[in-house]
Amino acid sequence: MELIGNTSSFLEFVSQPWHWAVSGAAIALTLALLTWMGRSFGVSTTFKGICTLAGAGKRIPFFDINIKEEYWRIAFVLGGVLGGFITANFLQSPEPVAISEATIGYLGTIGIDYPEADSRGMGFVPTEVFNFTSLKGIILALAGGFLVGFGARYGDGCTSGHAISGLAHLQLPSLITVIGFFIGGLLMTHLLFPLLMGI
Amino acid sequence: MKNISFFIVGIFFGIVMTKSEAISWFRIHEMFRFESFHMYGIIGTAVVLGAAVIWGMKKFKIKTLAGSTVTYNPMQLSPKRHILAGSIFGLGWALVGCCPGPMYVLLGNGYAIMILVLLGAILGTYTYGAVMDKLPH
Numbered sequence: 358m359e360l361i362g363n364t365s366s367f368l369e370f371v372s373q374p375w376h377w378a379v380s381g382a383a384i385a386l387t388l389a390l391l392t393w394m395g396r397s398f399g400v401s402t403t404f405k406g407i408c409t410l411a412g413a414g415k416r417i418p419f420f421d422i423n424i425k426e427e428y429w430r431i432a433f434v435l436g437g438v439l440g441g442f443i444t445a446n447f448l449q450s451p452e453p454v455a456i457s458e459a460t461i462g463y464l465g466t467i468g469i470d471y472p473e474a475d476s477r478g479m480g481f482v483p484t485e486v487f488n489f490t491s492l493k494g495i496i497l498a499l500a501g502g503f504l505v506g507f508g509a510r511y512g513d514g515c516t517s518g519h520a521i522s523g524l525a526h527l528q529l530p531s532l533i534t535v536i537g538f539f540i541g542g543l544l545m546t547h548l549l550f551p552l553l554m555g556i
Numbered sequence: 557m558k559n560i561s562f563f564i565v566g567i568f569f570g571i572v573m574t575k576s577e578a579i580s581w582f583r584i585h586e587m588f589r590f591e592s593f594h595m596y597g598i599i600g601t602a603v604v605l606g607a608a609v610i611w612g613m614k615k616f617k618i619k620t621l622a623g624s625t626v627t628y629n630p631m632q633l634s635p636k637r638h639i640l641a642g643s644i645f646g647l648g649w650a651l652v653g654c655c656p657g658p659m660y661v662l663l664g665n666g667y668a669i670m671i672l673v674l675l676g677a678i679l680g681t682y683t684y685g686a687v688m689d690k691l692p693h
Contacts, residue, residue, distance in 0.1 A: 377576070383572040388609070389613075400657040401655075408682050419688060429562040434566060440573070442665070459589070472580065489668070497651065510681045523631075525603055530633050533633075533642070541649070544647060545648075547589075550650065
């Protein structure tokens with residue numbers, strides 16, 4: 358009985374935005390679980406698997422892989438989709454993402470509103486920039502995704518494979534790749550993005 | 557059936573990424589502007605604890621469920637490639653404000669626009685496969 362009585366307060370507790378240390382520990386736990394289950398943490402390889410499933414292996418040897426070896430990864434990201442759905446519907450934070458005042462002030466100067474709660478979530482995506490209703494919104498979403506997909510395969514991994522798993526394994530190639538992530542990220546945030554917003 | 561267990565770890569990952577706000581475009585923008593410690597705290601904690609766990613698993617020769625010890629297949633060191641590839645990834649990461657994991661999690665959160673971002677990522681992956689012979693590795 359005690360347990361049932363505590364369920365709602367437990368949900369309330371979990372529904373707050375998590376402290377960075379709790380979040381970081383939970384990501385480390387994900388890495389540990391996947392490693393213990395005999396796999397290495399890496400999300401972007403699912404894009405390669407999807408290309409293989411679509412038949413790209415017939416034309417390009419790079420995609421000619423044993424797709425059965427990739428099913429675990431596809432199961433993992435499908436779980437990720439469901440995890441997002443569960444959180445949005447049952448564990449939603451009471452307030453939108455609380456970014457710093459400095460960032461809010463800056464974003465205002467390039468025409469982006471501070472994160473607001475909407476039907477889809479608590480201010481996770483600036484939908485005035487990325488949307489289906491403007492050509493610019495469509496192109497930016499596709500182009501950004503393209504750069505992520507291309508760069509991840511060229512670099513043989515994304516944030517999970519290099520910044521988390523690779524660094525946890527003390528890999529120098531991963532450290533250099535993460536430095537690359539920041540070179541590109543700083544260039545986009547400080548130089549290109551304000552220009553793109555001005556067009 | 558074994559894939560069910562990965563599906564369940566994936567659900568946990570989706571909840572963690574949403575509650576940590578690491579899937580937020582705003583958090584990524586704030587990180588690249590160095591205006592909050594939040595994302596650095598998350599990544600730093602994950603790496604330090606992750607490295608400790610991996611170290612422990614190697615040190616005590618913990619067997620994985622596959623029956624092997626923990627190993628890592630190292631990538632060949634090629635600084636030019638790492639910097640170039642990383643920078644291309646970083647440009648996209650900062651633009652759409654999400655890396656591959658969060659793309660899927662945001663889709664689950666109801667952001668249908670992620671279909672386009674994921675489509676772009678798949679096209680980018682395919683394009684890499686098509687032109688990889690021409691790139692410095």
